[in-house]
Amino acid sequence: MLNELVSELNIRGVNFVKVVDISMLSANENRGYGVALLIGVILGPSYIYRLSTENILDYSEFHEKEGNADKLAEWAANFITAHGYKAYAQSEKNHLLHGSYDETTKTTSLPHKTIAVLAGLGWIGKSNLLITQEYGSALCMSTVLTNAPLPTENRPIVISKCGECTVCQNICPEKCIRGLTWSVGMNRDLLVDVYHCRCCLKCLANCPWTQKYMQKYMKK
Incomplete structure (x- = not known):
């Protein structure tokens, strides 16, 4: 089933899929599911070029691919349930429907980037964004939680490679980034x-x- 699912997701524009064991997380985080499917869609280099060189505020591609990642997560959840298993897409729509996004604290019980870290995809930067060695932060993600017996691929957690870099802190117009280096279990508000x-x-x-x-x- 996994090979067919990944093939179908790739046809639909997904750039990578990771399957992660989340059984070690709390019931509040994993909603009783043992496996998470991480879906990634990459932002184009020309879009990144415009954002970083033209000093523009352009959400076009970011919003489009964020939305696509969510729709593909919902599609994947339907694919899995059609095969007789339970699945829950952690899309923005479902967060709103099920109250799993806390507007006051701006948090969800299980962020996509937490699953990405468990997959060994990257680390959390000083900006609180996921950073990968291959794409930097030029990616949009969504996730599906499931009880399907999919083969998982957890990897060792990647430690921060930000070092002494303060580019994100220096460029933030609202001075929101505190400049601290992430470590596992670190409270987001410290970053x-x-x-x-x-x-x-x-x-x-x-x-x-x-x-x-x-x-x-x-x-x-």
């Missing part, structure tokens, strides 16, 4: 003030890891 962040995407686009991805693929 960033989400209540004053206006999601300008500057930290995403200008992260050196995102720029490295952009420069690599702009040459092709």
Whole structure:
């Protein structure tokens, strides 16, 4: 089933799929499911180039691919349930329907990036964004929780590779980024003030890891 599911997701525009064991998490986090399917859609290098060089506020591709990732998670959940298993897509729509997003604290019980960290995909940057070595932060994600017996691929947690870099902190117009280095279990509020962040995407686009991805693929 997994090979067919991944093949169908790839046809629909998904760039990567990770299957992660989440049985060790609390019932509040995993909703009683043991497996999570992480779906990733990559932001294009030309879009990153515009964001980082033209000093513009352009959500077009970001919102489009965030929405696509959610729709594909919902599609994947339906695919899994059609095969006789339970599945729950952690899409924005479902968070609103089921009250699993806390507007006051701006949190969900199980963020997509927590699953990405368990998959060994990357680490949490000083900006509180997931950073990967391959794409930087130029990616949109969604997840599906399921009881389907899918083969999982948890990897060792990647420690922060931000080092002494303060690009995201320096470029943040609202001064929301505190400049601390992430470690496992660290409270989000120690990293960033989400209540004053206006999601300008500057930290995403200008992260050196995102720029490295952009420069690599702009040459092709």
